[in-house]
Amino acid sequence: MQPLSPQGLVLRIDAKVCHVEVEGERRQLPLAGKLFEQRSHERRPLAVGDRVVLDATGKAIDSVLPRSSQLHRRAAAEGEEQAQVLAANITHVLAVASVSAPPFQPELVDGVLAAAARERIPCTLVLSKVDLDAELAAKWARVYAQSGARVLATCTVPGHTTPETLHEVEQLLRQNRSVVIGLSGAGKSSLLNAIVPGITLRIGDLNHIRQGRHTTTHTELIPLPGGGHVLDTPGIRNFHLFCVGSQELQFLFLEIAARLPQCEYRSCLHDGEANCAVKAALAKGEIGESRYRSYRTMLVNALASERPGQAQQTPVRGGGRRRPRAR
Ligand SMILES: Nc1nc2c(ncn2[C@@H]2O[C@H](COP(=O)(O)OP(=O)(O)OP(=O)(O)O)[C@@H](O)[C@H]2O)c(=O)[nH]1
Ligand SMILES: [Mg+2]
Ligand SMILES: [Zn+2]
Structure with missing residues (x-):
């Protein structure tokens, strides 16, 4: 009988290699060309969090197992619309948005919340850096609580931390495989450093970020000591839904x-x-x-x-020819 092909968990993807955890050890495997043929509407064939099957040699990825969930957005690409899968097989999305520095961007946050809702992945909005503007923090907390979202306001500056909400984030992380997502400089890595004992992710300074450079440069799946996994991601600038009707x-x-x-x-x-x-x-x-x-x-x-071929335009106004709902 043939031995079963080993399976692995994708921890990180670089330009040409992929870091995969196989039977408790970390291996760097090449990204085989045939993987690119399997999912043509996706910009990359693999995402962090994917489970993969290796070939008989154990040195190459043979196929990707079906995903239980994925957080994806429209990729910034020319021509046919493509999807960029930011994380696969996750059970929780942690959208991090600072109330100030960088300014809160409602459209980006709303894109992330909508993408999570689309996949039925529970989502939490972390309003970070509340020490910078308590009034704005209260305003955004109100708007999103009203929308039905779970909102937690946090600060990670030593001496001004928000222990209760940081504890709540910690509990959520422990129980889930979470992806942390938001603008560059929003404080994603700082949040994880404040919560997860033993990790020291690189933190950016805001000048560096203003110049358009990210501090975190790749998505990494990090196992948490008390259970759960978290994916820290590089900052995003926008979040547009992929092929939404x-x-x-x-x-x-x-x-x-x-x-x-x-x-x-x-x-x-x-x-x-x-x-x-x-x-x-x-x-x-x-x-x-x-x-x-x-x-x-x-x-x-x-x-x-x-309506391909037509420029972006205003939706049809008025009830016009629409049929009223039967009452
Ligand atoms: N005032 C204040 N500053 C914070 C807080 N959290 C993080 N910062 C600062 O925000 C800056 C960016 O923090 P990072 O954690 O690197 O941000 P990031 O979201 O991981 O950024 P990328 O990796 O580029 O996506 C750093 O200068 C942090 O010190 C906070 O609660 N309050
Ligand atoms: Mg970071
Ligand atoms: Zn209506």
Whole structure:
């Protein structure tokens, strides 16, 4: 009988080699050309967190096992749209966004939350550097709590730390395989250093980051001493959803999805139709303006890609020919 091919866990991917944990040891294996043929819509055939099967020699990757989940975004590529898988087989997304330095970017955060919702991966928003602006921190915490997201405000500066929320993040990390994602300089690596005993990830200075350089340069899967794994990632500048449909989008914003049944028109896209419950909630301040703005920007882009050949344009306004919901 033939021996079973060994399996491994992808810990890190460099330009030509891939670091894989096989039977408790770390091996560097080449990225074989045939892997690139298996997933043509993805920019790279493998992602950190993937489980792989090695060939009989144990020195090359033969295939990638199906993923239980993936966090992916639209890759910045020319021509046909491609996906960039930032992490595979994860059970939790930790979106880290500083309230200041660098400034909070709602559209990026909303992209990450929507991508996690799309894959049904639980997500936590960490509002980092709350020591820099308590008022802004309270504002964003309100907006996202209202959206239905779990929000934790943190500070890792010695002497000013937020022990309760850091402890909550620690618990989440311990119970999950989490990917930590956010702008460069948001404080992702600092957060992990403050929480995980024994790790010393490189921390950037903000001048370096302002020059467009990342401190963390590759995604690394780190086993945690008390259980769980965490993937520290290099900073991202934007987060656009990969091939999202205009009808799908509304389900990725929890506070919009919750109000759909109250919209008069079944096909309501919440962009000017009559008797729209989402617009009514927005007017009452029950949905954050920045959240609605992000939704609408994504909607315009989704509609534009559904009608190839047409430039990005404003979605159809008014209830017009749409059929009202049967009451
Ligand atoms: N004031 C303040 N500064 C912080 C806090 N956390 C981190 N910083 C600073 O923010 C800067 C960037 O921190 P990093 O942890 O390297 O950020 P990063 O998100 O890992 O950045 P990349 O690896 O480039 O993606 C450093 O100068 C940290 O000292 C905080 O809670 N408060
Ligand atoms: Mg980092
Ligand atoms: Zn509506």
